[in-house]
Amino acid sequence: MLIPADSIFVIAIGRFIRVTYTPLVFESVFLTSGGGLVPADQSDNLVVETYKLTKIYQNKQIALNDVSLRIERGTVLGLLGSNGAGKTTLLRLIIGLHRPTAGWVNVFGKNMTPNSADLRRKIGYIPTNPQFPKGMTPITYLDYMARLFGLPQDVRKPRLASLIRAVDLLGASGTPISGFSSGMIARLAVAASLINEPDLLIWDEPTHGLDPEARRSMLELIKSLSKEKTLIVSSHNLSDIDEVCDHAAVLSHGQLIFYGSLQDLKGRMRRNHFELDLEGDQKSITKAVQIIRTLSEFKSVQVKQKKLEIYLNDDVVTTTALANLFMTLTDSKINLLGIKSIGQQTEEAFLDLVEQEESRGFARIYKQQAA
Numbered sequence: 030m031l032i033p034a035d036s037i038f039v040i041a042i043g044r045f046i047r048v049t050y051t052p053l054v055f056e057s058v059f060l061t062s063g064g065g066l067v068p069a070d071q072s073d074n075l076v077v078e079t080y081k082l083t084k085i086y087q088n089k090q091i092a093l094n095d096v097s098l099r100i101e102r103g104t105v106l107g108l109l110g111s112n113g114a115g116k117t118t119l120l121r122l123i124i125g126l127h128r129p130t131a132g133w134v135n136v137f138g139k140n141m142t143p144n145s146a147d148l149r150r151k152i153g154y155i156p157t158n159p160q161f162p163k164g165m166t167p168i169t170y171l172d173y174m175a176r177l178f179g180l181p182q183d184v185r186k187p188r189l190a191s192l193i194r195a196v197d198l199l200g201a202s203g204t205p206i207s208g209f210s211s212g213m214i215a216r217l218a219v220a221a222s223l224i225n226e227p228d229l230l231i232w233d234e235p236t237h238g239l240d241p242e243a244r245r246s247m248l249e250l251i252k253s254l255s256k257e258k259t260l261i262v263s264s265h266n267l268s269d270i271d272e273v274c275d276h277a278a279v280l281s282h283g284q285l286i287f288y289g290s291l292q293d294l295k296g297r298m299r300r301n302h303f304e305l306d307l308e309g310d311q312k313s314i315t316k317a318v319q320i321i322r323t324l325s326e327f328k329s330v331q332v333k334q335k336k337l338e339i340y341l342n343d344d345v346v347t348t349t350a351l352a353n354l355f356m357t358l359t360d361s362k363i364n365l366l367g368i369k370s371i372g373q374q375t376e377e378a379f380l381d382l383v384e385q386e387e388s389r390g391f392a393r394i395y396k397q398q399a400a
Contacts, residue, residue, distance in 0.1 A: 153222030
């Protein structure tokens, strides 16, 4: 079956759409700190760039508003946001399934439109809850996909066999997809997104609905792929993002409220809850705890055998409080075996960002104009 060059094939959905409009050509520009426009970096290191990307559906719903970001090669970007925040809309704009109302998307240095079949050949996409033709098997479906990408038989047959083995569907390779579990569907979607050997992977909620074992396998696969590919992973599960991503983008009501390294996102949160492993005489530990409780920097000090749990007051300098604690332990001849910060920092930082954004109200307009 011949597929027109300007057709869009939606990976893991099983249908294609033909469009006929002529895309506009945009010159890539980016805002300077002073508000002026300068040519964007067109180096080979830039995989995705969006500028003032906006999507309004039928003049009724503002799904995305003024989103500008740049994703470099080798980045593993975690896309965060609550339901309706605009995550799926952003992903569909990046792969050219939707046309932006305003702004533009460049992928691999070229403008992405619904006609950009050449760019989509470099992308592997998994939508939320992927659907497959029920009468097909993994072999027939992946072969169909590979033929749509124009792969000759001597290339596509070994590749689909390797992918089926890699996603652990070898025993079900000839079984109709209609009988597959959600975990098997997820693994087949992964294979479909890799059949064209893409440079950019865009996976929308890849761990959604998976059991713990399947979720763990998916996260390990993402870690492995991140060594050689650029990934954009959307997820509601913040612990997943924390584990596999090195950058984060946070959307709230269609607005990009944070974009940067995951470490920078975590750094926005105060760390006031710590757990310490101690070594020493139990009586000495008990005496040291009594002294620490008298210090004004500490909100709560609890000890269970040789594990100390502390909460700092919000207005104290963390380094000063911990220095006083360490001095007390040293005076009591107690060794510190380990210390760790407690709490899901990514989740806390995300919730804090959203709360700050919602509390700003009209002030957000003036901040954007001043930027």
